[in-house]
Amino acid sequence: MNQHLSQDRLIDYLHHALAPEDDAAVYxxxxxxxxxxxxxRAETALTEALQREAAAEERDLxxxxxxxxxxxxxxxxxxxxxxxxxxxxxxxxxxxxxxxVLVLGLFLAPQLFHRAPVSIDAAYYLDDHAAVNGTxxxxxxSETIPASLTSTGDPVNASAVAVDPVTMTADxxx
Amino acid sequence: MLLRSAVVAAAFLTVVGLAPxxxxxxxxxxxxxxSAPRTTSFVGEVQILEIGESQTQASVYRIEHRAPDLTRxxxxxxxxxxxxxxxxxxxxxxxxxxxxxxxxxxxxxxxxDQVAMDDNFGLLTTNYRAESAPNENVAGQTCxxxxxxxxxxxxxxxxxxxxxxxxxxxxxxRYAGNGALTSxxxxxxxxxxxxxxxxxxxxxxxxTQVQGSRRAQPSSDVNAAVKTAGFKAQGPRYLPEGFIPxxxxxxxxxxxxxxxxxxxxxxxxxxxxxxEKDVAVDLSHYxxxxxxxxxxxxxxxxxxxxxxxxWSEAGLHFALVGELSxxxxxxxxxxxxx
Numbered sequence: 001m002n003q004h005l006s007q008d009r010l011i012d013y014l015h016h017a018l019a020p021e022d023d024a025a026v027y028x029x030x031x032x033x034x035x036x037x038x039x040x041r042a043e044t045a046l047t048e049a050l051q052r053e054a055a056a057e058e059r060d061l062x063x064x065x066x067x068x069x070x071x072x073x074x075x076x077x078x079x080x081x082x083x084x085x086x087x088x089x090x091x092x093x094x095x096x097x098x099x100x101v102l103v104l105g106l107f108l109a110p111q112l113f114h115r116a117p118v119s120i121d122a123a124y125y126l127d128d129h130a131a132v133n134g135t136x137x138x139x140x141x142s143e144t145i146p147a148s149l150t151s152t153g154d155p156v157n158a159s160a161v162a163v164d165p166v167t168m169t170a171d172x173x174x
Numbered sequence: 175m176l177l178r179s180a181v182v183a184a185a186f187l188t189v190v191g192l193a194p195x196x197x198x199x200x201x202x203x204x205x206x207x208x209s210a211p212r213t214t215s216f217v218g219e220v221q222i223l224e225i226g227e228s229q230t231q232a233s234v235y236r237i238e239h240r241a242p243d244l245t246r247x248x249x250x251x252x253x254x255x256x257x258x259x260x261x262x263x264x265x266x267x268x269x270x271x272x273x274x275x276x277x278x279x280x281x282x283x284x285x286x287d288q289v290a291m292d293d294n295f296g297l298l299t300t301n302y303r304a305e306s307a308p309n310e311n312v313a314g315q316t317c318x319x320x321x322x323x324x325x326x327x328x329x330x331x332x333x334x335x336x337x338x339x340x341x342x343x344x345x346x347x348r349y350a351g352n353g354a355l356t357s358x359x360x361x362x363x364x365x366x367x368x369x370x371x372x373x374x375x376x377x378x379x380x381x382t383q384v385q386g387s388r389r390a391q392p393s394s395d396v397n398a399a400v401k402t403a404g405f406k407a408q409g410p411r412y413l414p415e416g417f418i419p420x421x422x423x424x425x426x427x428x429x430x431x432x433x434x435x436x437x438x439x440x441x442x443x444x445x446x447x448x449x450e451k452d453v454a455v456d457l458s459h460y461x462x463x464x465x466x467x468x469x470x471x472x473x474x475x476x477x478x479x480x481x482x483x484x485w486s487e488a489g490l491h492f493a494l495v496g497e498l499s500x501x502x503x504x505x506x507x508x509x510x511x512x
Contacts, residue, residue, distance in 0.1 A: 004379050035380040042275055042382065119456040120427050120449075122475055122482055122493075124387070129445040129480070129495040131282045131389055132421060132436050135290040136443055137208055137298050138334065138346060145233055145249075146269050146278075147477070149258055 005029060005036045010043050068097055123147035200304035200320045205295065206341040207334065212242040214340045218313065218364035220247075224357045224478025227500055231478045235259075240368060244375045261375055268377050269386070277377060280386035284421075287391050294420065298440030301325055301416035310335060312344040313364040322441060326415040329353065332441060340366060348479070350499065356479045392421035396435060399423055403433040405450045405490070412509035413437055414502060417444065444496035444506065453491050455484040467504045474500065488512035 005013075005026060012018050013026045030037050072094050089095075126147035133139035217238045224231050234251040245262040249255040261268040265285045269278040284290065307319040317335040324331055330353075335345035344361045393399050399422025400407045409419065416439035423434050432449040460475040465483075472485035483494045483503050487510075494507050 007382075039380050118428055118430055119454045120430065120432070121456045122460055122484070124427060125445070125447055125455065125482055125493045125495050126477055126480065127280075127387065128389070128425070128434060128447070129443070131280075131387075132284060132392060132423075132434070132445065133443055134282060134285045135287050135294055136438055136441070137204070137291070137295050138332065138343070138441065139443065144480075145255065146260065146267075146280075149255060149260075149269050149271055149278075150477075 004033065005039070007039070007043070010036070010040055014040070014043055014047060068093065123150075199318075200306045201299060203318055203320055203336050203341065204298075204304055204334070207336045207343050208291070208295065210337075210341040210343070211239060214342055214366065215239055215241045215368040215370060216340075216342065216364060216366050217370065219250075219362045220359060221362065222357070222359050224480075225355060226476045226478050226481070229476055229478070238370050238374050240370045240375065246374055261377060263375065267386075270378060270381060275381055276384050277381045278384050278386040280389070282387075282389045283391040284389060290392075290394065290421065293394065294438065294440060296440075297418070297420070297438060298322070301439045302331070302441060307333070309338065312337075313361045315339070315344060315364065317344055324416070324439075327351070348497075351502075356497070387425070389425070390423060392423035392434070392436065394421055396420075396422040399433060399435070403448070404431050405448075406512070407433050407435075407448050408490070408510050408512050409435060410437075410446065410506045410509045411511065412506055413444075414439070414442075414498065414506075416440070417442075442497055444494065444498065444503070446510070447493040447495070449491050450489055454486075455482075455491065455493050457484065465500075465504065467508050470507075472504075472507065474503075476500075483507055 009018075009026065013023065016023070018026060030040055124147075130144045130146070133144075217236075220235055220237050222233045232251065233249065233255070235247040235249045237245065237247050239245045243262070243264045246259060247262075248259040249257070257272040259270045261270070265282050267280040267282065269280070271278065301324065302322040303325055305321045305323055307321055310317050310319055312335045316338045318338050320334045320336060321330050322332040322334070323329065329349070329351060331349055333347045333349075334343055336342070337344050343359075344364065346357075346359045347355060348357045350356050396419040400409075402424045404424075417437045418439075419435060420438045420443075421436045425432050425434065427449070430449050430453050432447055435446045435448075437444045437446070455473075457473055457475055460477075462473045462475050465472050465474055467485075470485045470487060472483055474481055474483045476482075479497045480495060481498075481500050481503055483500075485492055485507065490512055492507070492510060494503055494510075496503055498506075
């Protein structure tokens with residue numbers, strides 16, 4: 001295996017999704033190839049970061065809450081009277097965990113359903129301005145350092161929207 | 175005797191090719207200079223100095239160019255970019271960020287738009303007069319020097335040193351309205367050669383590829399672009415003399431439709447970006463400053479001679495980008511009235 005490993009292959013290796021002989025071959029290649037080994041480390045770091053992120057977002061119910069609720073449900077299933085059932089529901093042992101679940105839900109709901117305000121990195125505007133300068137005679141498009149290299153942010157996801165067919169109306173101010 | 179010596183000296187200079195190109199040749203030289211990289215291959219070093227109103231930035235890169243459209247720029251300075259490089263394969267650009275171990279891939283269909291280039295050259299000759307100056311030597315090559323003088327103001331806005339043999343631009347200077355130097359680009363260690371190995375232009379492996387922007391060929395029908403935006407867009411009512419709308423395009427940026435209008439006088443350009451909804455310009459990666467005009471709280475950042483001015487009005491968000499002075503950009507911004 002002299003060729004460098006593809007990213008797909010690295011990901012499969014990382015997730016133990018390769019056949020044993022392929023797994024062994026990749027392992028051997030990684031021992032001998034510093035570039036692929038570096039790529040592997042980067043991929044591992046990314047995976048770990050994603051796992052940490054996912055773990056941080058998990059919200060477990062407080063310990064014992066679930067068990068308490070089920071215990072009370074079993075007690076109530078012994079066909080008590082209507083008044084007993086009402087009293088039972090109003091007892092702190094039930095009310096507190098239910099309230100806790102409700103509060104937790106209210107706390108998480110905005111995070112789950114609220115869409116963060118969209119913002120566009122200034123680097124996008126600077127780069128796009130430089131890009132359209134490519135057809136301006138002696139424009140600086142090719143000389144300007146791309147803002148995406150100097151900015152510490154991630155590149156903006158931008159794709160062109162088709163504009164209707166053109167006729168020359170360069171003097172038509174919008 | 176003195177007069178006779180001067181006449182003889184002038185005749186000698188003319189004979190050896192150090193005399194300036196004739197004025198009527200200047201425009202032809204400019205055209206040849208624009209297309210020179212399509213036919214000329216070279217390696218060298220480029221130094222760029224960009225002088226803004228409150229900050230200056232310098233960069234130095236090694237350049238390898240194989241005609242017609244393969245280029246690699248390998249940064250030597252500033253220190254933060256040392257080792258980074260930019261590969262250009264026609265309309266594709268690969269920005270190799272060594273520190274972050276990634277390659278940002280951009281696509282720009284406008285690069286090969288010959289019609290737009292011809293139109294813009296026409297705009298340049300409408301607004302600027304090309305004048306020849308005495309020849310000079312840059313990077314060991316004799317250069318024809320051409321000055322571009324604004325026909326409306328009489329000010330020289332650019333001076334270009336064009337290799338007399340290959341017509342490659344070896345030095346270029348831009349000047350502000352008051353005559354101050356705003357940028358200088360200069361070649362050194364230049365060597366013309368087409369023997370540049372293909373590996374030089376290969377995208378290196380081992381980096382994570384990140385999709386950057388995909389730019390379509392902008393439309394010269396600005397009205398069509400405005401209609402495509404999907405909201406009631408506005409243009410400036412004031413533009414410096416000679417500027418006209420040149421192109422418009424609409425791009426989906428982070429899920430937000432953004433209109434980009436480009437105005438130019440043939441050399442200088444201004445971009446006006448507009449979008450609606452709750453979309454702010456993220457200036458957190460820059461040193462932003464506040465400025466107030468009319469009733470607007472605006473913010474601006476400077477990148478060398480380029481200023482980005484950002485403000486909101488009537489539910490629309492605007493960003494104005496250009497190499498003009500901040501005062502001039504604010505005057506244009508104030509004339510954008512939704």
